[in-house]
Amino acid sequence: MNLAWKEMKKSKTKFIILGSIVFLISLLTFIISGLANGLSQDNAALIKNLPDGEIYMEPEAKETHALSAIDGDSQEQVLSQTDGAFAFSIQMGFLLNEQDEQQSVAFVTSTDSAEFPEVSKGEIILDSSLEDEGIQQGDRFTNSQFSGEFTVAGFTGGAKYSHAPVAFIHPENYAEMHRTEQMQMLFVPESAEPVAIAGLQSFSNEAFLNTLPSYNAEQLSLSMIVWFLVIISGMLFAIFFYMMNIQKLGLYGILKAIGVKTSALFRMIWTQMFVITAIALALSIAISQLFHSLAPGGMPFYLPVGITFQLSAVFFAIGFAGATLSGIQIHKVKPLQAIQQGEGSA
Structure with a gap:
């Protein structure tokens, strides 16, 4: 020394x-x-903030969640038999405010889940980064694929996807916008008892992130x-x-x-x-x-x-x-x- x-x-x-x-x-x-x-x-952040678990997609989608569609019977079986499981979908899009200014967002909807906020019909919950940009609770937005208006019901932190703020909407509003009632993915938490899901491809959280090219x-x-x-x-x-x-x-x-x-x-x-x-x-x-x-x-x-x-x-x-x-x-x-x-x- x-x-x-x-x-x-x-x-x-x-x-x-x-x-x-x-x-x-x-x-x-x-x-x-x-x-x-x-x-x-x-x-x-939307995926990284989920607890450890398995994300299931349709194999025919070739690891592209936007092309995946979960069969309704399989979804119902998994959700009824597995605690904490839920189905969800993600689709990139945009919102228009009253001045027709466009805001890019990632629309997300899900079945009942403790991981995503519950949203009523016609309402929308946004990532808190949009609140920092001046959007306030009660503001109204439209979308060319939606017949009504979205009212901002609140904000949530850590909800980003593909470098865009997430917009949580009700499943029925999502179905109207994207012309489908089928969800893209199923999530089964690691804490739940293992369940065999025939005909679906599973990914860990990290493996799912690696399917995203960007x-x-x-x-x-x-x-x-x-x-x-x-x-x-x-x-x-x-x-x-x-x-x-x-x-x-x-x-x-x-x-x-x-x-x-x-x-x-x-x-x-x-x-x-x-x-x-x-x-x-x-x-x-x-x-x-x-x-x-x-x-x-x-x-x-x-x-x-x-x-x-x-x-x-x-x-x-x-x-x-x-x-x-x-x-x-x-x-x-x-x-x-x-x-x-x-x-x-x-």
Whole structure:
């Protein structure tokens, strides 16, 4: 430990440069991760907020929920035999206000469910993001496919789908708009007793999200960037400590000759890595949270504590691996040879 601190004090500039690079990479990683999670919530909060369970669709729909139609007999059987199960449909559309201004929404309807709000005929419940845009309870909207008017009955949080606010409507109003009384999907919570549903294809919540082309492509791209940055940070540790170790082979030879164990030299490298990473991550986390509070309201940014700790653990793990790989030469070095090499370079 003393060796690690003494070297860091002696070579402040080198360690500050490394720490600055790790700080910038980790900050960029946290921000991109926050954007990825924010876009994920903005794209599919409606599904992500459901409890763990199975979503069933018609196999002929080929994993496209808009083409799925659940048979009425199968739906009735599942709903009557399974606690917490419900059928629901999602369809993209729009609402027109009294000034004929158009608002894109995702129309959602369902059978009786504790997960979705109950809506009366002619009423509509909107995602709370629309309340922030000035829409108020009691406002009226129309739709070209609906003969009547929708009255805003209230708002609910966390209801986004395909980057559009959700509009919950009554099943009969949905049937009039889309000319079908069949629901697209069945949801069976994990807490319910397993039930065999013949002729339907099942998906876990996460597997269902991966059937959405926009969600899958968006998250895959951002996840690749995050992991690429993490790998770069590990390579930086390996390269930095490798170059420093090459310069100090003579010193390591002397230390080994006077009885310092190889394990002590490794602990020195690990201590330095831990201190640099801890300081860099602390600053990155603080600034990323500040970024969250200062980011524009329309920017989807969501960085929960769990994700922050996971990324921090990954940074420590890959930093440890990089520093350890760079120290393999310390294990191999022979005292006399290293001293001679150090004298020759001098």
